[in-house]
Amino acid sequence: MSMMSMSVWNKAEILVAGGGAAGMMAAIAAAERGARVMLFEKNDRLGKKLYITGKGRCNVTNDCAPEEFFQNVPRNPRFLYSSIYAFPPHDVMAWFEARGCQLKTERGNRVFPQSDKSASVIDALRAELRRLDVRVCHEDVQALLMQDGAVTGLRTQLGSYDGAVILATGGCSYPQTGSTGDGYLLAASAGHTIVPPAGSLVPLVEKGHDCKQMQGLALKNVDLRLVNQKKKVVFQEFGELLFTHFGLSGPVVLSASAHMNEKDSYTAVIDLKPALDEGKLDQRLLRDFEKFQNRDFENALVELLPKSMIPVVIRRSGIPPEEKVHSITREQRRALLETIKHFAVEIACKAPVEDAIVTSGGVKVSEVDPKTMQSKKMTGLYFAGELLDVDAYTGGFNLQIAWATGRLAGLSAAAKEFQKPEDAT
Numbered sequence: 001m002s003m004m005s006m007s008v009w010n011k012a013e014i015l016v017a018g019g020g021a022a023g024m025m026a027a028i029a030a031a032e033r034g035a036r037v038m039l040f041e042k043n044d045r046l047g048k049k050l051y052i053t054g055k056g057r058c059n060v061t062n063d064c065a066p067e068e069f070f071q072n073v074p075r076n077p078r079f080l081y082s083s084i085y086a087f088p089p090h091d092v093m094a095w096f097e098a099r100g101c102q103l104k105t106e107r108g109n110r111v112f113p114q115s116d117k118s119a120s121v122i123d124a125l126r127a128e129l130r131r132l133d134v135r136v137c138h139e140d141v142q143a144l145l146m147q148d149g150a151v152t153g154l155r156t157q158l159g160s161y162d163g164a165v166i167l168a169t170g171g172c173s174y175p176q177t178g179s180t181g182d183g184y185l186l187a188a189s190a191g192h193t194i195v196p197p198a199g200s201l202v203p204l205v206e207k208g209h210d211c212k213q214m215q216g217l218a219l220k221n222v223d224l225r226l227v228n229q230k231k232k233v234v235f236q237e238f239g240e241l242l243f244t245h246f247g248l249s250g251p252v253v254l255s256a257s258a259h260m261n262e263k264d265s266y267t268a269v270i271d272l273k274p275a276l277d278e279g280k281l282d283q284r285l286l287r288d289f290e291k292f293q294n295r296d297f298e299n300a301l302v303e304l305l306p307k308s309m310i311p312v313v314i315r316r317s318g319i320p321p322e323e324k325v326h327s328i329t330r331e332q333r334r335a336l337l338e339t340i341k342h343f344a345v346e347i348a349c350k351a352p353v354e355d356a357i358v359t360s361g362g363v364k365v366s367e368v369d370p371k372t373m374q375s376k377k378m379t380g381l382y383f384a385g386e387l388l389d390v391d392a393y394t395g396g397f398n399l400q401i402a403w404a405t406g407r408l409a410g411l412s413a414a415a416k417e418f419q420k421p422e423d424a425t
Helices: 003-008 021-032 050-056 066-070 077-086 089-098 118-131 182-189 251-257 278-291 307-317 330-341 397-417
Strands: 014-017 037-040 103-106 110-113 135-137 141-147 150-156 159-162 164-167 194-201 204-206 218-228 233-243 247-249 266-271 343-350 358-363 381-383
Touching (some): 014 150, 014 397, 021 037, 021 118, 021 164, 021 397, 050 118, 066 077, 077 397, 089 103, 089 397, 110 118, 141 182, 150 164, 164 182, 164 397, 194 251, 204 251, 218 251, 233 251, 247 251, 247 343, 278 330, 307 330, 330 343, 381 397
Parallel strands (some): 014 037, 014 164, 164 381
Antiparallel strands (some): 103 110, 141 150, 150 159, 194 358, 204 247, 204 343, 218 233, 218 266, 233 247, 266 343
């Protein structure tokens, strides 16, 4: 760091690597405590991944109590107790609203900005960074500076900087937003174990080609069960899914993917009409068959199913498409009902980690102090956000982790590392 900048920025500053949700919150929290803070982001703008979350609307958090929150964290929830109880969803909501970002709560307690624009969330964070005089540097952090078991600063392509370091560089999902896994290498250089990263909230690739035939079709009210090869239901949820050219996506599918491991095989079983039990669905089929009794079977499902789904359901039912409706037997009708209530999609694999919304894996949490987010390996090093081996289901839970761990890391780093000049004498 140059002598000129040293006269403005003392040696007790906090250096935050990563200008996403966790990094911005960490920088703000440290600055609130009086520390001088520098925020390093290699992209030309802050919060690039935030812009695309929640389909561009930014699912800020989930309006639930901490106890319910932890039920939506399949990996290492206990590690998050301190950070979440210190900055729970209600406090996050109050924080953003106090800074001009008005929020609303939708189905599933998902919280969004009233504007329906991610920019409203990012603008609130950027305004707070400016108010607290956080210095934003668009530089690529290339290495940590270490001495005698402590991290003493970092190095970018433009120079070296002294201070405690908070790593909030994200995982390796959506690499086009800057989440390219750089933080794993930095953490490993400080002696940390990296749990191999994999996609957590990620679309699923089908074994066959039925989904491709229905690509673009979104179903809002379906029941999805994820069943393994032992016929055990490992996940079940009601909600929305999307058929794609390669398989399945949508909120319930992304959540289901977090329950998959590499050693098991899986089938997604979809109830296309969960509001109707088998008896009521059979009555519905009888009414439709009576109405269309003189039609070919392929033209008798127009009021029951979406158009692109009808050929697939007909093929699976085993009923010839040209068969007249009035000649369909009870056994054939039963086969159709089973197809509708148990529409199975064999899963080949998860989509690549680059397509994941969230990365599982990362810095091993047993090597990080959950009460401060400080490294147990090196003093002067802190972690926040997706870089850690914690992840949650879709619905605002992962951003809540970012806000809470970022805030705790920032407050902890500032409390330990920053001394006012009069305190040091």
